[in-house]
Amino acid sequence: AQKVTQAQTEISVVEKEDVTLDCVYETRDTTYYLFWYKQPPSGELVFLIRRNSFDEQNEISGRYSWNFQKSTSSFNFTITASQVVDSAVYFCAGFPKGGSEKLVFGKGTKLTVNP
Amino acid sequence: NAGVMQNPRHLVRRRGQEARLRCSPMKGHSHVYWYRQLPEEGLKFMVYLQKENIIDESGMPKERFSAEFPKEGPSILRIQQVVRGDSAAYFCASSPPQGTPNEQFFGPGTRLTVL
Numbered sequence: 001a002q003k004v005t006q007a008q009t010e011i012s013v014v015e016k017e018d019v020t021l022d023c024v025y026e027t028r029d030t031t032y033y034l035f036w037y038k039q040p041p042s043g044e045l046v047f048l049i050r051r052n053s054f055d056e057q058n059e060i061s062g063r064y065s066w067n068f069q070k071s072t073s074s075f076n077f078t079i080t081a082s083q084v085v086d087s088a089v090y091f092c093a094g095f096p097k098g099g100s101e102k103l104v105f106g107k108g109t110k111l112t113v114n115p
Numbered sequence: 116n117a118g119v120m121q122n123p124r125h126l127v128r129r130r131g132q133e134a135r136l137r138c139s140p141m142k143g144h145s146h147v148y149w150y151r152q153l154p155e156e157g158l159k160f161m162v163y164l165q166k167e168n169i170i171d172e173s174g175m176p177k178e179r180f181s182a183e184f185p186k187e188g189p190s191i192l193r194i195q196q197v198v199r200g201d202s203a204a205y206f207c208a209s210s211p212p213q214g215t216p217n218e219q220f221f222g223p224g225t226r227l228t229v230l
Binding site for chain 2 (some may be wrong): 037093101103
């Protein structure tokens with residue numbers, strides 16, 4: 001069984017601050033896939049990134065960056081120079097290689113960026 | 116290329132009635148997943164379907180819930196004799212035919228309220 005832990009329930013920052021959202025994915029599987037999704041106040045789920053467990057290279061996309069460390073099972077997400085539009089609930093999720101690829105989600109981190 | 120479509124967006128039912136939630140996957144996608152999001156919680160997997168087949172229904176409640184994905188038309192999640200505890204947001208996601216694990220793209224969700 002897999003377990004996704006997002007220890008931060010809520011985070012509040014002021015605009016332009018950097019913020020890191022933590023995620024720990026526990027599994028006995030050696031190969032797995034990790035994802036981040038954004039849920040803005042409007043309620044839809046927006047795909048942000050997919051990461052394979054055998055690829056520990058960090059990834060950057062604009063103000064977003066992701067750091068994956070297999071040794072600690074962590075897949076952290078950093079927003080640089082946060083903006084009010086970044087306010088949302090962010091979910092980390094994953095599934096092991098093989099099987100039905102059903103996503104196991106963390107409980108989410110609610111990020112509020114204040115002007 | 117239209118995204119995943121769900122209707123209705125909001126559904127109100129009285130206890131004991133039936134709820135039918137519809138999901139049209141993205142063009143070219145043949146895999147459909149249903150997830151449920153209870154208030155203040157993350158998403159929980161319910162069922163995974165391919166055309167005319169249920170692949171994994173390990174997250175479906177044993178009674179009152181059923182799902183189908185016919186050869187023609189949308190996927191349907193059916194809840195019979197709804198109870199207040201069924202009030203939640205129900206999300207559908209789709210992905211292309213598998214070969215390499217793909218990200219799942221989510222619809223806007225159906226928010227079910229049971230009075």
